[in-house]
Structure formats: structure tokens, C-alpha cells
Amino acid sequence: MSGTILVAYATRYGSTAEVAEEIGDELRKGGARVDVRPVGEIDDLTPYGAVIVGSPIYMGKWLPEAQVFVERHQKFLRDIPIAYFAVGLSVAGGTPDATGKAEASMGSVRVLASPVDIGIFPGRLESDRLSSADQMIIRLIRAKAGDFRDREAVRAWARGLEMKIARV
Numbered sequence: 001m002s003g004t005i006l007v008a009y010a011t012r013y014g015s016t017a018e019v020a021e022e023i024g025d026e027l028r029k030g031g032a033r034v035d036v037r038p039v040g041e042i043d044d045l046t047p048y049g050a051v052i053v054g055s056p057i058y059m060g061k062w063l064p065e066a067q068v069f070v071e072r073h074q075k076f077l078r079d080i081p082i083a084y085f086a087v088g089l090s091v092a093g094g095t096p097d098a099t100g101k102a103e104a105s106m107g108s109v110r111v112l113a114s115p116v117d118i119g120i121f122p123g124r125l126e127s128d129r130l131s132s133a134d135q136m137i138i139r140l141i142r143a144k145a146g147d148f149r150d151r152e153a154v155r156a157w158a159r160g161l162e163m164k165i166a167r168v
């Protein structure tokens, strides 16, 4: 792998952006050059030798802008090492069913460009910051608010990724 690593993310309330920053920070510690940017700000992928794309899960799916990013750049992404990560609340318990559902949120992008690895991380839900539509949904699905993020799990995944990216 040569060139800079891009960590591209979608986010609605900021927690996935912070997870992306953690990943970028850990990769920099390992000596890599890394850009961490929202998917909507990226047009040109040619400076990048590897790309990591992440999104929160909403109603079982990645945010549309993250899906669109992979669709738009799929040709380029198929020729370089890539990885995906998803951030969601249901994975906080770590049950096989929840993990399977979180993996399914990445199903449609995995068929477009196959990743060297995927990461699934617990996220954060702050009920008082949500839009009224989102508040209604979380009341219906009885989601529990809180910050369930695990910085060390995120950083450990990023360290493992360095080796997988380098091998490609």
C-alpha cells in the first residue's frame, strides 16, 4: 500500500465522526498519513492508497450518503484495500443476532467493493439532541440512550487494519 489513507464517514449526530477520528488517530500513531473526512466532502480519491468508510446504522441501514459514496467510487475502490465500519446501538450487547444485523447494514456496499475487514462498534444516543422524528422512532423501538462507545475496541481494530492494508 502506498499513499495516504482516507477515513470517510457519514454521521447524523457526531458519534460516528468521533469513531472515525479515533481510527485515523490510531493509524497515524502507526506512521501512516491519514485524512479523516465526511463522505460528502470527497470528490477525488486518486491521492489515496487505501480507504476506510463508516456509517451509523439507522433502521438497520447505513446512511444513504455513505452508500452513495461507495456506489460512486466503486470502480476505484475495487482496486485498492478498503474496509468498512458500522456504528450502532443494538451491537452494544454483542449478541450474535445483533452482530448479524449490523453486518447486514453493510451488505449492499460489500457486494460493490469487497473489504479487507469490517468493524462493528457500539455508538451513542443522546435523546435530547434528536430530531422529533428520530425521538418518535426511538420511543417506538424503545432504544436506550447513552454512550456505549468503546475507544479501545475501535483502536484495536485500527491497529489490526494496518497489517491487513499493508499486506494487499
Ligand SMILES: Cc1cc2nc3c(=O)[nH]c(=O)nc-3n(C[C@H](O)[C@H](O)[C@H](O)COP(=O)(O)O)c2cc1C
Residues within 6 Å of the ligand: 010, 011, 012, 013, 014, 015, 016, 017, 056, 057, 058, 059, 060, 061, 087, 088, 089, 090, 091, 102, 122, 123, 124, 125, 130, 133, 134, 135, 137, 138
Ligand atoms: C431513529 C434512530 C434509529 C436507529 N436505528 C438503529 C438500528 O437500526 N440499529 C442500531 O444498531 N442502531 C440504531 N440507532 C442508533 C444509532 O446508530 C447510534 O445512535 C449511532 O451512534 C448514531 O451515530 P451518529 O451520532 O454518527 O449519527 C438508531 C438511532 C436512531 C436515533
